[in-house]
Amino acid sequence: MSTIDKVTDIMRDLFEDYSGPITPAIAAKDVPDWDSLAHVKLMVQVERAFGIRFEAREVSQPQNVGELVALIDQKLAAKG
């Protein structure tokens, strides 16, 4: 499963009322439930699903799905 597919699964569970597309360009403003609190939940579920741990500043870093996917891939690569 690709990174974006796994992220999509997590987002579908978390943002249950959103049925629009999930593409790299999709950002918090496009998804009504994606507020700062839900963002924290999203990041923790991502940590769990991928077995990674974000630094404090990384938690608020991604501005859209694409940036989140890139960050995850970078962490996975660093983990080796």
Add this chain to the structure above:
Amino acid sequence: MSLAPAQFAQLNRLIDLQLEVFPEHRGFLTKRFADSDAAHLDFCEQLSGNVFKIAGSDIRRIVEDYRWLSDMVLEEELFFRREGRYRLSKFSDALEQVYANTPFMAKYMNGLLASQLWWRNHTEVLRYFRDGFLPGNRQGFTHLEVGPGHGLFLGLAAAAPNGASAEGWDISAASLENTRAALSAMGASAGIALKEVNIFTAPEGQFDSITFSEVLEHLEEPLAALKILRGLLKPGGRIFVNAPVNSPAPDHLYLFRTPEEVRDMVAAAGFEIVDTLYAPPSGAGLDKARRQELSISAAVIAKKSS
């Protein structure tokens, strides 16, 4: 563009002030007020009037402190979602880091004051207190609030037409200072005694009505506190207990995972449950809030049998 209809002028003014210092909050507040009916907005308008009164020339500080509170809550949220528990578990740590820390506590209570409007569950509970709890008290009721903080609940109790007298007890001198200033700004301070009291070493007393809002989750032994409160209530007296579920904060120790856990604890302390309100946060219904394990306010009205 205004987030609430134009006739709610004070509310819109306060929203604008908040967004000036916290523009990133526009999406949240838009969602917060999107599906509010006229009665809810009317209550928000009155509440805004009280917030302006309490703040006086310090209104900017209140909205800035709310922003500070929101950032702090996010940090606690990160810990909570990672670990599945609240960060602190010892009362002595909360006392040292929060209640005895005067500048911190003042900002905290200011932020909480604004949250009474911006967090839908907080607003609903306050309204339930005014319309569902206070009118059911007997004529000439004597009232006690433990942990009055920003003072809005105590101000409403003092203003109830069937009330005779009111007191506030709190462990934090800094918090009592906020309460004192708020009551005097609301014109409600006359004759309200405010005392520095830890509920676990409370003096004797007998009241018709007690408020215990957002204190239970701050305690290592919440059930023991409820039993003490039962002792402070006259037979036939009523208590309003409010505690949040899944709601991390720097001084929250006891984690309630469902609203029913709050209700059941009130019952376990020997009270008869009269009514409950489980209020989900902005943008979610109760079912979704349960499924997603969001913060829910559990307000319980209960009685000491006569």
